Amino acid sequence: MTAGSGGRTGHGELAPTTRRRRRRLTSRAVAPYLFILPNMVVFGLFTIWPALNSFNISLYDSGNGRRFNWVGTDNYREILSDPEFWGVARHTAVFVVGFVVLVTVAATALALLLNAQVRGRGLFRAAYFLPVLISPVVVGLIWNWALERQNGLVNTVLGAMGLGAPGWLLNPNLAMGVTIFVGLWTHLGFYAMILLAGLQGIDPSLYDAARIDGAGAWQRVRTITLPLLRPTTLVVVVLATIAGFQAFDFIYTLTGGGPVGATTLIVQYIYLKAFESPIRYGLASAAGVILFLTVFGVTLLNYAIGRRREAI
Numbered sequence: 001m002t003a004g005s006g007g008r009t010g011h012g013e014l015a016p017t018t019r020r021r022r023r024r025l026t027s028r029a030v031a032p033y034l035f036i037l038p039n040m041v042v043f044g045l046f047t048i049w050p051a052l053n054s055f056n057i058s059l060y061d062s063g064n065g066r067r068f069n070w071v072g073t074d075n076y077r078e079i080l081s082d083p084e085f086w087g088v089a090r091h092t093a094v095f096v097v098g099f100v101v102l103v104t105v106a107a108t109a110l111a112l113l114l115n116a117q118v119r120g121r122g123l124f125r126a127a128y129f130l131p132v133l134i135s136p137v138v139v140g141l142i143w144n145w146a147l148e149r150q151n152g153l154v155n156t157v158l159g160a161m162g163l164g165a166p167g168w169l170l171n172p173n174l175a176m177g178v179t180i181f182v183g184l185w186t187h188l189g190f191y192a193m194i195l196l197a198g199l200q201g202i203d204p205s206l207y208d209a210a211r212i213d214g215a216g217a218w219q220r221v222r223t224i225t226l227p228l229l230r231p232t233t234l235v236v237v238v239l240a241t242i243a244g245f246q247a248f249d250f251i252y253t254l255t256g257g258g259p260v261g262a263t264t265l266i267v268q269y270i271y272l273k274a275f276e277s278p279i280r281y282g283l284a285s286a287a288g289v290i291l292f293l294t295v296f297g298v299t300l301l302n303y304a305i306g307r308r309r310e311a312i
Contacts, residue, residue, distance in 0.1 A: 051292070058285035068282070075286035085287070087261065088269045091176070095265055096244035098180040103191055103240050104233065106184060111195035112221065125196075129189035136186065140253030143182045144169065169255050172262035179251055179263045186250060187243060191236045198232030199225065234306035238299055245295045266291050 058075055060068040079085050114125060131139065146153045147168040155165040168178050202225065210220045226233075248267035251257070257264035266287065274284035 054285040054288050057281055058289050059282070061282040062279065071282065075282045076290070078283065079286055079290065084261075085269065088264050088266055091261075091263065092245065092265045094176060095180060095183075095247065095263075096241060098176075099183050099244040099247075100237060100240045102180065102184050103187055104236055106188055107191035107195050107236060108229070108233065110188065110192040111199055112225070114192065114196055115199045125189075125193070128192060131186050131188070132190045134186075136250040137253050139182065139186050140250040143178075143185075143250075144254050147178060170259055172259050175255055175259055175262045179255060182250060182254060183244070183247060187240070191240060194236055194239075195229065195232055198229050202228050230306065234302065237306070238302050241298055241302060242295055245291065245298075 057068075059070065059072055061071045061075060062068045110128060114121060114128075134142075147155070149155060149165055149167045149170060152168075154168070159165050166174060168174050206224050206228075207220055210224060215223065246267055247265055248271065251263055251265060252268060252271075255263045257268050270284045270287045270291070273280045273287060
């Protein structure tokens with residue numbers, strides 16, 4: 001006795017068509033994972049594993065970078081009692097808050113302008129996105145030259161206008177503001193593109209209905225655009241917060257962390273502890289763990305606040 005199409009044979013086995021169908025379904029389910037497998041292997045070996053191993057290294061100390069001695073949580077105690085660490089943490093907090101607030105506001109305004117513009121929209125999008133494509137190290141070098149006190153482009157222009165020549169990178173009160181500005185200049189185009197995508201996902205009929213009801217341009221932005229843009233804005237805030245905490249490369253080539261440590265952030269602190277004498281891999285790893293927990297906690301807080309506002 002034979003089974004019909006898709007049935008079983010007389011011995012209780014699946015018919016050939018059923019087996020082929022199941023093999024096709026299995027291959028379709030497995031294929032996507034095979035495509036991402038090489039990338040996941042590289043990501044796991046060079047990102048996930050080092051991150052997990054840093055938890056283990058943070059429990060050891062090494063005065064010369066070679067011989068590791070078990071110290072338990074002593075590295076964490078040393079960091080949390082180090083005035084230098086708290087100074088760096090304060091600088092990092094100032095940078096992150098200033099960067100996130102300014103980049104969110106500026107990116108939203110820029111996205112609104114680009115969304116309203118009809119002629120030359122593509123050209124302006126490319127112009128604002130161009131700094132994102134430049135290496136952060138090169139960005140720091142460019143602005144270091146532009147803001148140089150004696151021969152920099154900015155002070156040359158200001159001097160020609162009779163406005164003096166401020167020491168942008170030499171004055172601790174100015175250096176942090178300059179650092180935040182350069183971070184804003186570097187990342188503005190990226191976050192504006194994210195918000196622009198969110199704007200273009202809003203139903204145009206909502207604006208048409210608001211115009212018929214007599215709502216002005218600002219009323220439409222306040223009552224339609226900004227509320228519907230909240231999920232995208234939350235993404236920008238979270239990404240900008242993570243980028244702010246991880247800022248290092250362009251700051252290192254811009255100010256080197258100076259003057260007198262005024263722009264030294266947490267990632268540079270970790271770098272100095274790990275790669276400058278005396279080499280303290282355990283101490284640097286402990287600082288990295290603290291940074292991870294801080295970023296994770298702030299991200300969860302941002303997400304919780306954002307979800308609560310969406311529910312209101």
